[in-house]
Amino acid sequence: MSENDVILVTSSYDHTFIFWDATTGQLKEEINYGEKVIVNRIDISQDKKHLAAGGNFFASYYDVISQKKQPVYVYDGYKNNITGIGFLKDSNFFYTCSEDGFIRIHDLRSNNLSREYQEKEPLNTICLHPNETELIVGDQMGNVKIYDFQQNKIRLKLSPCPEVGIRSISIAYNASQIVAADSQGQCHTYMMNNMDLTEQSLLYKFEAHQDYILKASISADLRYLATCSADKTVKLWTLNEKNLGNDKYPKWELFSTLYGHGKWVWDCAFSCDSEYIITASSDLTTKIWQTDSAAVLRTLKGHKQAVTSLSINDIAID
Numbered sequence: 001m002s003e004n005d006v007i008l009v010t011s012s013y014d015h016t017f018i019f020w021d022a023t024t025g026q027l028k029e030e031i032n033y034g035e036k037v038i039v040n041r042i043d044i045s046q047d048k049k050h051l052a053a054g055g056n057f058f059a060s061y062y063d064v065i066s067q068k069k070q071p072v073y074v075y076d077g078y079k080n081n082i083t084g085i086g087f088l089k090d091s092n093f094f095y096t097c098s099e100d101g102f103i104r105i106h107d108l109r110s111n112n113l114s115r116e117y118q119e120k121e122p123l124n125t126i127c128l129h130p131n132e133t134e135l136i137v138g139d140q141m142g143n144v145k146i147y148d149f150q151q152n153k154i155r156l157k158l159s160p161c162p163e164v165g166i167r168s169i170s171i172a173y174n175a176s177q178i179v180a181a182d183s184q185g186q187c188h189t190y191m192m193n194n195m196d197l198t199e200q201s202l203l204y205k206f207e208a209h210q211d212y213i214l215k216a217s218i219s220a221d222l223r224y225l226a227t228c229s230a231d232k233t234v235k236l237w238t239l240n241e242k243n244l245g246n247d248k249y250p251k252w253e254l255f256s257t258l259y260g261h262g263k264w265v266w267d268c269a270f271s272c273d274s275e276y277i278i279t280a281s282s283d284l285t286t287k288i289w290q291t292d293s294a295a296v297l298r299t300l301k302g303h304k305q306a307v308t309s310l311s312i313n314d315i316a317i318d
Contacts, residue, residue: 004316005048006022006023006312006313006314007019007044007048007064007311007312007313007314008020008021008022008278008310008311008312008314009042009044009051009310009311009312010280010286010300010303010307010309010310011039011042011053011307011308011309011310012284012303012304012305012306012307012308013038013305013306013308014303014304014305015032015033015034015035015037015038015039016030016031016032016033016303017030017031017033017039017042017051017053017062018030018031018300018302018303019031019067020286020300022278022288022298022312022314024298025288025298025299025300027300027302029067030302031062031067031069032069033053033071037055037056037058038055038056038081039053039054039055039308039309040054040055040056040081040082040083040308040309041053041054041055041082041083041084041085041309042054042085042309042310042311043085043086043087043094043311044064044087044311044312044313045064045087045091045094045313046087046089046090046091046313046315047091048064048065048313049063049064049065049091050062050063050064050072050087050091050094050108051064051311052085052086052087052094053071053085054082054083054084054085054096054098055081055082056081056082057076057078057079057080057081058074058075058076058078058082059074059075059078059082059085059094059096059104059106060072060073060074060075061073061094061106061108072108073108073111075104075106075111075113077113078096078098078100078102079098079100080098080099080100080122081098081099082096082097082098082099083097083098083099083122083123083124083125083126084096084097084123084124084125084126084127084137085126086126086127086128088105088128088132089128089132091108092107092108092109093105093106093107093108093114094106094108095126095128095135095149096126097123097124097125097126097135097137098122098123099122099123099124100118100122101118101119101120101121101122101123102116102117102118102119102123103115103116103117103118103119103123103126103135103137103147103149104116104117105149115149115152117147117149117152117153117154119137119139119145119154121139121140121141121143122139122140123137123138123139123140124138124139124140124165124166124167124168125137125138125166125167125168125169126138126169127169127170127171128171129146129171129175129195130171130173130174130175130195131175131195133148133149133150134146134147134148134149134155135147135149136169136171136178136197137169138165138166138167138168138169138180139165139166140165140166141159141162141163141165142159142160142161142162142163142164142165142166142182143157143158143159143166144157144158144159144160144166144169144178144180144188144190145157145158146197156197156198156199158190158197158199158201158203160180160182160188160203160205161182161184161186161188164182164183164184164186165182165183166180166181166182166183167181167182167183167212167213167214167215168180168181168213168214168215168216168217169181169216170216170217170218170225171218172218172222173218173220173222174195174222175192175195175196176191176192176222177189177190177191177192177218178190178192178197179216179218179225179252180216181208181213181215181216181227182213183212183213184212185207185208185209185210185211185212185213185229186205186206186207186208186213187205187206187207187208187213187216187225187227187252188203188204188205189203189204189205189206189252190202190203191249202249204249204251206251206252208227208229208235208237209227209229209230209231209233209235210231211229211230211231212229212230212231212264213227213228213229214228214229214230214264214265214266214267215227215228215265215266215267215268217268217269217270219270219274219291220270220272220273220274221273221274222239223238223239223274224236224237224238224255224270224274224277224291225237225238225252226268226270226277228265228266228267228268228279229264229265230264230265232259232261232262232263232264232265232281233257233258233259233261233265234257234258234261234265234268234277234279234289235254235256235257235258236254236255236256236257236258236277236291236294237252237253237254237255238252238253238255239251239252239253240252240253256294257294258277258279258289258294260287260296260299261279261281261283261285261287262281262283263281263282263283263306264281264282264306265279265280265281265282266280266281266282266306266307266308266309267279267280267307267308267309267310268280268310269310269311269312270291271312271314272314272315274291275290275291275292276288276289276290276291276297277289277291278310278312279310280307280308280309280310281306281307282306282307282308283306284301284303284304284305284306284307285299285300285301285303285307286299286300286303286307286310287299287300288300
């Protein structure tokens with residue numbers, strides 16, 4: 001597998017990763033990571049060299065180029081499930097959050113723990129701020145927290161939905177806004193000034209689903225917000241520049257609803273040009289959709305149990 005390939009990977013409760021050919025929908029490689037292991041989240045590094053996986057009481061990473069069946073390294077010490085994972089842009093570090101309240105940053109060069117910080121509440125989701133110095137986490141008690149990993153402290157705590165778990169957080173690539181999705185189907189949107197989130201950041205919310213939102217994702221070009229849910233659907237939202245309230249900010253409005261999955265839709269991700277969206281479901285399938293038409297282009301079949309996480313890297317490397 002070369003660094004210029006489109007890399008699409010899914011993980012499942014059947015204890016496997018599958019590498020797919022995103023163009024043809026064909027299965028390229030399958031890795032069994034062990035019958036006693038559950039993987040909740042995966043991510044591909046920006047340089048396409050590593051796959052990070054987080055699950056029950058562990059985090060690990062694999063060499064994507066060689067596609068060896070065994071992980072390069074396994075980080076233990078977690079006391080509960082890992083619920084979020086991702087790489088820093090230089091691909092030498094990946095971060096996690098977990099139900100034991102820990103935020104951790106692992107160093108691939110030394111296989112050591114680079115940073116560690118613990119919160120009291122279980123953490124459900126995490127994403128990297130484009131400034132590369134902060135991580136944004138959402139917890140089970142309805143809080144959004146900004147963790148400054150250079151200072152190793154929480155610098156800001158917001159509570160958009162007290163006592164209602166934040167399930168997913170997505171930040172725009174230019175840090176213009178953050179969307180936090182909760183377990184009651186609501187999306188909470190913070191508009192940011194100069195890439196900064198403060199207690200004065202504008203908040204508005206809207207009902208996206210009438211059931212759990214499991215993932216929210218803003219496309220790279222800011223054209224779409226995707227939300228996937230326990231209601232078996234994926235919804236695409238667009239910013240309506242004509243719908244300006246008293247705050248003068250455009251609001252997310254429903255663009256289309258993607259029907260086709262038969263069970264919970266756990267994960268979703270856009271292609272880098274936002275022309276396609278990929279979704280993963282408990283119905284054992286992964287689907288590739290065209291965003292503007294809401295048409296299913298490919299249905300990927302190969303997993304034997306629920307497909308719970310996916311990652312795509314289709315960015316060309318110079």
